Every structure is written in structure tokens, then in C-alpha cells.
Amino acid sequence: MMKTILAVDDSGSLRQMLSFSLKAAGYGVIEAVDGQDGLNKAKLQTVDLVLTDQNMPGMDGLTLIKALRALKNYKDVPILMLTTESGDDIKAMGRAAGANGWLVKPFDPARLTEVVKKLIG
Amino acid sequence: MATNDTPASELLNVQVVHLLSGVSAHGDQHLAEVERDLVQMDVLLDEAIKKLCASFMAIHHAVDQQQETLDGLLADGMPSPASAARFEALRDEIKQHVAAAVTGLQFQDMTSQLIGRMVQHLAGLRDVFGALDTNGSVLPESKKEVLLETLSHISDRVGACRTERAGGVRSTVNQRHMDSGDIELF
Numbered sequence: 001m002m003k004t005i006l007a008v009d010d011s012g013s014l015r016q017m018l019s020f021s022l023k024a025a026g027y028g029v030i031e032a033v034d035g036q037d038g039l040n041k042a043k044l045q046t047v048d049l050v051l052t053d054q055n056m057p058g059m060d061g062l063t064l065i066k067a068l069r070a071l072k073n074y075k076d077v078p079i080l081m082l083t084t085e086s087g088d089d090i091k092a093m094g095r096a097a098g099a100n101g102w103l104v105k106p107f108d109p110a111r112l113t114e115v116v117k118k119l120i121g
Numbered sequence: 122m123a124t125n126d127t128p129a130s131e132l133l134n135v136q137v138v139h140l141l142s143g144v145s146a147h148g149d150q151h152l153a154e155v156e157r158d159l160v161q162m163d164v165l166l167d168e169a170i171k172k173l174c175a176s177f178m179a180i181h182h183a184v185d186q187q188q189e190t191l192d193g194l195l196a197d198g199m200p201s202p203a204s205a206a207r208f209e210a211l212r213d214e215i216k217q218h219v220a221a222a223v224t225g226l227q228f229q230d231m232t233s234q235l236i237g238r239m240v241q242h243l244a245g246l247r248d249v250f251g252a253l254d255t256n257g258s259v260l261p262e263s264k265k266e267v268l269l270e271t272l273s274h275i276s277d278r279v280g281a282c283r284t285e286r287a288g289g290v291r292s293t294v295n296q297r298h299m300d301s302g303d304i305e306l307f
Contacts, residue, residue, distance in 0.1 A: 011230035013171070016178075084292075084296060095307045106224045106302060
């Protein structure tokens with residue numbers, strides 16, 4: 001069965017590149033435009049992995065992760081941050097919130113799918 | 122003594138008010154121009170990336186179809202080992218170019234964040250220039266105390282601007298190139 005990934009980013013072009021790369025690797029992709037949209041879509045369908053940006057209008061990535069981790073279905077779902085930020089402090093906050101990994105933008109499709117494959121097969 | 126002091130104070134007051142109003146008006150005007158250009162640049166970049174992404178997807182789709190056709194020809198015919206190897210090499214080369222394009226096309230996400238940040242800072246500066254404005258008021262009294270009180274109020278307004286904007290500006294983008302970033306699994 002095809003694994004589904006929720007891609008949350010306020011940049012349309014970034015979502016398009018994410019979707020293109022992940023679909024080419026055989027994954028299904030659900031796109032969300034910000035944290036709140038991501039949370040709403042995650043509640044509608046439990047996905048296999050979440051990829052989220054940090055800086056978004058409204059609900060940011062860290063808040064989304066905390067909200068997802070509070071949901072029963074998302075206790076063990078891998079969540080990756082994909083962001084321009086790379087500081088140790090924000091990474092530590094991400095880890096504390098429940099993120100499983102940190103990817104700094106821009107992403108390389110092969111490296112991204114390699115990480116995703118490692119986490120969900 | 123008072124008669125000598127009064128004209129100088131009046132002059133000082135007028136000059137200070139004039140200076141503040143001038144700085145406020147010119148600063149606001151220039152910042153408004155810069156802000157308008159930045160927003161325009163963001164709009165152009167947004168449209169450019171949409172067109173680039175659409176072209177990229179179309180090219181990729183066409184190349185995929187071309188590849189399928191070639192695969193069919195190769196399967197039906199008996200291509201020379203050299204031709205088969207060449208097609209295989211081309212397929213790998215195309216994959217590499219596609220991956221590089223996907224990484225490069227992410228520029229708009231970062232430039233848009235930087236432009237958004239600049240616009241936020243410009244808005245902050247415009248608030249400060251607005252706070253400097255005395256609204257063309259002529260100080261009614263010639264005494265220095267009045268000038269000091271006016272300056273104190275302006276200072277308070279500038280301080281309030283700083284407080285209002287603190288924490289509102291998003292983090293900067295530190296990337297200096299478009300190579301793929303680090304990956305860390307926790």
C-alpha cells in the first residue's frame with residue numbers, strides 16, 4: 001500500500017517541489033499551506049510521515065508538531081522539520097516538541113527520499 | 122537674561138521641530154518607495170517561479186514520454202551495445218539535472234522569506250519615522266522645558282515602536298548558496 005506523506009509549507013513552489021520529488025519516489029502526498037491546515041488534514045487522515053516547515057503564518061512548525069504529538073494517532077508517526085533555520089537552539093526546541101529529524105533547506109530530492117525511506121520504508 | 126535667552130530658545134525649538142518633521146517626511150517617503158519595490162519584486166519572483174515550475178514539470182513530463190518511446194524502440198530493435206549504454210548514461214544525466222533543478226527552484230522560498238523580513242523591518246522604520254513627526258506643530262512656548270517635554274514624548278513613542286515590533290520579525294535566512302542543506306535525524 002502506498003505510504004502517504006503530509007507536506008506542510010506556506011511556499012507554493014516548495015510544496016510543488018516536495019510533492020514532485022516524493023511522488024517520483026512512489027509516495028502519496030497531501031499538501032498543507034500552514035500549520036493549522038496541516039493539523040486539520042492530519043486529523044482527517046492519519047498519514048505515515050509529516051514534513052513541516054517552521055516559519056509559517058498562523059501556526060508554525062513547532063506548534064504543529066506539539067499539536068500532532070497530542071493526538072493519539074500521531075504519537076509514533078515520524079515528523080521531520082524542513083526549514084531554512086539551522087541553529088542549535090531551534091533544533092533543540094524541535095527535538096523537544098517531538099520532531100524526529102531536521103532538514104535544512106534547500107533539499108536535494110535523492111537525500112530527502114533516502115531519509116524518508118529510512119523512516120517509513 | 123531672559124530676554125536674551127528667549128529668542129535663542131524659540132529658534133532652537135523651531136529648528137528641532139523642523140528637523141524632526143523633515144526627517145520623518147523624507148524617511149517615510151524613501152521607505153515607502155523601497156517597500157513598494159520589494160513588494161513588486163516579490164510579486165515578480167512569485168510569477169517567475171510559477172512559470173519556471175510549470176515549464177519544469179512540462180519538460181519533465183515530455184522527457185519521461187520520450188524515454189518511454191526510446192525504451193520501446195530499444196526493446197523492439199537490437200540496439201548496439203554502445204547505443205544502449207549511451208541511452209542509459211543519458212537517463213542518469215537527466216536524473217541528475219532534474220534533481221539539481223528541484224534544489225535550485227527552491228530559491229523563491231528563501232528570497233520570499235528575506236523580502237518579507239525586509240518589509241517587516243521597513244514597516245518598523247516607518248513607525249519610528251512616524252513617531253518622530255511633530256505633526257507640524259509649532260511649540261507654543263519658547264521655554265526649553267516645552268522642547269524637552271516634546272522630545273521626551275517623541276522618545277517614548279520611538280520606544281513604544283521598538284517594543285511593538287520586538288519579536289514580530291521572523292528569523293533571517295542564513296543560506297549563502299543553493300546547495301542542499303544538512304540533514305540530522307534525532
